[in-house]
Amino acid sequence: MQRPDIDVLLDRLRQSYPDARYELDWDTPVHMLVATILAAQCTDERVNAVTKTLFPRYPDAQAFADADLAELEEAVRPTGTFRQKAKAIKSACRMLVDEYGGEVPQSIEALVRLPGVARKTANVVLATCFNIPSGVIVDTHVIRLAGRMGLSEHSGPQDIERDLMRLVPQDDWTFFGPAMILLGRYVCTAKKPDCPNCVMQDICPKIGVAR
Template identity: 50%
Template sequence: MAARAARAATIADRLAVVHPGASCSLDFDSPYQLVIATILSAQCTDKRVNLVTPQLFARWPDPRSLAAAKPAQVEGVIRSTGFFRAKAKSLLGCARGLVDRHGGEVPTTLEELVRLPGVGRKTANVVLGSAFGITSGVVVDTHVGRICRRLGLTKHTDAVRAERDLVRLVPRDHWIGFSHRLIEHGRTVCPARGPRCEQCPLADLCPRVGVKTARPAR
């Protein structure tokens, strides 16, 4: 549908003005660190993840050391990110997968990444895009899905179906930037609760059905 593609282009252009340098807000300085940080980011703010990763990477600086770590010790360090047992299990399994199948390096294809414990399509897209500069798809996280539904770019709540719509609407070379700007927009202007519609550059494109404006001023 050409009309929706034009709408998507308008949205992408305006977000590029407001969030020009939007990028991954997780702290990392290697692909290994980004994989770990992104696994931890599930149902958790990046800010919270950035609070625990320095300790994590200081104690277990590479896949080999992390694969040999005691689960209980890892759980202790990552506890505040929530889902700490499942996440610790994923981290150890992921580290083991990196060592066993990839010589301790992070693979650069979606198929290999998704095979690692704790790494789903969203995490794989983030890692490929931000650690390697590889465009593999649109990152559809909770923000991207919610905003694109509000704006009528997709009707799907399922992330895979939403992504299928978005990759058709947005030119391939804009996929990563579009993703990061939507995520930034979601964090700063259009969160699930209390969207700040009065300062949203997309307000005229948004139905805002049943959306309450932030803060009843008191």
């Protein structure tokens, strides 16, 4: 399978996005966890608009755990599937309080036990809050780019993550995910990839992209 040289790809990502980070606003690991749960099937911009008022109202895990569920549902309604998200946030924060002293655990095994938390959410929290390379963040942008660049022949996020973890040095995992997300969000978009202005133009096989 044709694919770019990973060292060249990483070098160009660093030149384009030297300070790459996940674009959710947060001030504590608990808030990052909540924001990431809210970001499922929702834009970061909308989540950030909601959390601007949500976080002052619920400053820590205890506050979310004790929240009135109906009030929490109403507060997160703009992010979609709000009943499911509110229930997951309240339950996850109750578990944080009961088992981890209200703090976010720093292992992927512990995080994925929390309601509403899968590998992507856990990877985001560990990479963003603690700079822990637990894996590679794989969202819709990374799935799309991995296919177009020939980095993975799989379609499922877990299979794609395994492929990327084999290709990308572990020291680069916390940078690679957010940088690829930015490239996918602003350049290699779903409907109209801007190949002529992409830093990967000459090394990308452009798999599945209309010529």
